[in-house]
Amino acid sequence: MEIKFKDQLSLGVASAATQIEGGNCEHNWNDWYTRGNIKDHSSPVRATDHYHLWKEDADLMALMKIKHYRMGVEWARICPNEGEVDEEVIAHYREELQYLKEQGITVLLTIHHFTNPMWFERKGAFTQKENIRYFLDFVKLIVNVFGGLVAEYITINEPNVYATNSYYFGEWPPGEKSLSQAVSVMSNMAICHIKAYQMIHSMRESMGYQDTKVSFANHVRVFDPQNPRNPWHCICAKLLDWFFQGAITEAISTGDFKWPLKRSKDISHGEYLDFIAINYYTRSTVSGFGDGVKQDAPKNDLGWEIYPEGLIRCTAHIYQLLKRPIYITENGTCDNQDAFRSKYIYEHLKVISESNLPITRYYHWCYCDNFEWVEGESARFGLVHVNYETQERTIKTSGRFFTRMIEESGISEELYREYVEPLKYHY
DSSP: OOEEOOTTOEEEEEOOHHHHSOOOOOBHHHHHHHTTOSTTOOOTTTTTOHHHHHHHHHHHHHHTTOOEEEEEOOHHHHOSSTTOOOHHHHHHHHHHHHHHHHTTOEEEEEEESSOOBHHHHTTTGGGSGGGHHHHHHHHHHHHHHHTTTOOEEEEEEOHHHHHHHHHTSOOSTTOOOOHHHHHHHHHHHHHHHHHHHHHHHHHHHHTTOOOOEEEEEEEEEEEEESSTTOHHHHHHHHHHHIIIIIHHHHHHHHSOOOTTSOOOTTOOSOOOOSSEEEEEEEEEEESSSSOOOOTTOOBOTTSOBOOTHHHHHHHHHHHHHSOOOEEEEEEOOOOTTOSSHHHHHHHHHHHHHHOOSOEEEEEEEOSBOOOOGGGGGGOOOOSEEEETTTTEEEEOHHHHHHHHHHHHTEEOHHHHHHHTTTOOOBO
């Protein structure tokens, strides 16, 4: 049961601005809440109040021995109105980034993580190609003000999830149900990444830096046919895989736009990733054009299948497209009682350690319990428990396990017996 991490593997934690910061910002998720679309009626205005408690959180990360932190900035907070920049917010983020650096914590900065300012949303957000310039203006601002403190960037988090949930299934703001809109959003976000990739490199190079790394956080999952002998199940699995993740992965990584995406004349074939960034959670079992879950498989508290092998299956496939170092930028599970999270982490790190893939970072989702989009406060993913009423932070058992793994650069037999062996999954 012992695991020795490869020398290049480092562990970290991830978060997103909207999910932890709190505050009554004019963005699409606050709007979605006011329209009554959060399942437990909780509000992103509360979240974990990280905007005010950031120093406490940074100190807690340092206490947990965490050296890598993927964090985001809130576009609607920085630019509350079109053409406006809040300099106090810029100063706030600079102070936070500087403090993390002093704690020995390296930041991977996410520029867009599902949330749009309402002024941008009202313009049609990423459905309109002419709106790409607003995103690129924001990228330029971010690099101008934080480029001396941050070398590593995620341009866009999970563009496929944003596009499908917001514009195909209609479960996220703005609640549209249009296949053509979803395709337009994926196409435009691919263009956004490529242009941002070029811009970030150019800007930081002109600042005198040679250590720039840029990617996008790619949400991937395995699509397996429910019955591998059923041709329809197999066809649907392949089509869903291509529509949800295959086409956009190829477009963003290499500039090759294939059906159903719409290519842009000013985008040429190239290589637009410095590292492969993988967000992995689950597998879909397919019998038609919809999501499905394998029967009798272990599941988390949201009903997602727990399938560690899928992490390597997905990552190996993408690595063949463009060979780059690999960061697992999100991996975690909804476990409201912290009953099996340590087992989940162990099993995913085990397949990573047994793989020949050059996986150099593993960011656990999430550092702390937070506002989990439409699930609100009801779905807990954190290594740190948050009492939302008091905002008290408490390191969970899985959080202590995570620290021990960092300290030992692996998992000893003793550590396994203490934290993993007693745990069982739900079925």
